[in-house]
Amino acid sequence: MNKTHAHILIVDDDPDVLTTARLFLKHHYTTVDTLDHPRELNGVLSKHDVDIILLDMNFTKGDNDGREGLYWLNHIREIAEDTSVVLMTAYGDVELAVNAIKKGATDFVLKPWKNEKLLATLNTALQLRRSVKKVNKLEDTRKSMELDRDLALGEFIGESPAMKELMKSIQKVGNTDANVLILGENGTGKTLVARALHRASTRAFDSFIHVDLGALNENLFESELFGHKKGAFTDAHQDRAGRFELADTGTLFLDEIGNLPIHLQAKLLTVLQNRRLTRLGDTKEQSFDVRLVCATNMPIHEMVHKGDFRQDLLYRINTVELIIPPLRERVEDIPILIHHFLTRFGKKYNKPEITLSKEAEHQLMDYHWPGNIRELEHAVERMVILSDSSHITLEDVSFRQQHAEDEALQTLNLDEMERHLIDKAIRKHKGNISKAASDLGLTRAALYRRIEKHGI
């Protein structure tokens, strides 16, 4: 017979009771111990994680009021608070049993017991104990998530004025239900900001659902977002909740919203306006309660002017706009980010002492990082992996710097090339626009126009 994995301890002064109970319970549980007096409980409970104590109520000859049992019950509650206690009473004293349960006993059995009844009582007590343990574990997880909530911004590195301002806004907006639109180039940390907003909100313990609208197949848009009923389309073999439902009472993060085709923008707008949705193939409408955070790397306001993005949808999603500047505009953050990634990847690749020379750091600060923090993160990871010593020098960096510039120059897109050259000229002349303009063969006004166009 398969035994239940559990440790049962029987405490009774009657040797016959101990033997009978032990012989029977040994067939059902992996560990069954006995004690002929509760005074030995401390020793056992300090060494073993006992699941259930089956406790007699009277240990002194002539005593039958159960007071001893209540005393030891109290004692167990104090020294092993999540061990369950099941009391044995020979007298069927209901009042005593009720009193014991009030004081924390899980249940009681009458002596002499029926084996099936004893087993059923112990199994129920065991289940209860396991649920209590699970709840405690969840509570621990909740507490650690609370810590994580503070850490979330700890992980968010940036000391430039722009980043400090952004962190303040996250704290301010975080615990409201305002819809937030995050704008920034690829790899600037939009997803990180969306998560930080969620963690700073009262919804932090509910779900955070991330949907990449850029990667979503147009045909599946409705079913993914709003769910479907079984049979709604050929592959709909069962009912399925959409992302809006999954995010209910939590945060829904719609990433790359600028990539949403105009006809789907209309569908999304209707759902947001009505705050109700209908699963594909269903007739019933249902309401939802989500906090909406959207992000895009597209020039969304320009798209509205050109008619590529619906203005009414933009107004729905951008109650607050957070703009994350590109890394090249906050060069002062580069050294701390490098340090942060060196520590992380140093640990990961077993090179905890790894450092970077000052020259190498300057070289990295000079680079324009079109892929922003993600590119920097990958560059540092590569350097840590490839470095032969525990010190990264200019040579290690120059190689990849050159490589990256070559890659950037390989583009045949005139717009990108223009942006790259302007950026390079400005860096070469350390921000002096007149000199950069003359190097590029442009007037200052023409250069300013282009700077604005490229958002440099």
Ligand SMILES: Nc1ncnc2c1ncn2[C@@H]1O[C@H](COP(=O)(O)OP(=O)(O)OP(=O)(O)O)[C@@H](O)[C@H]1O
């Ligand atoms: N301020 C920051 N501090 C530390 N790490 C950051 C910061 N910003 C971004 N990162 C890291 O850079 C990487 C890219 O960030 P994230 O995915 O949030 O960018 P994104 O703007 O959402 O990118 P995409 O537009 O490509 O989706 C992640 O690994 C993230 O942890």
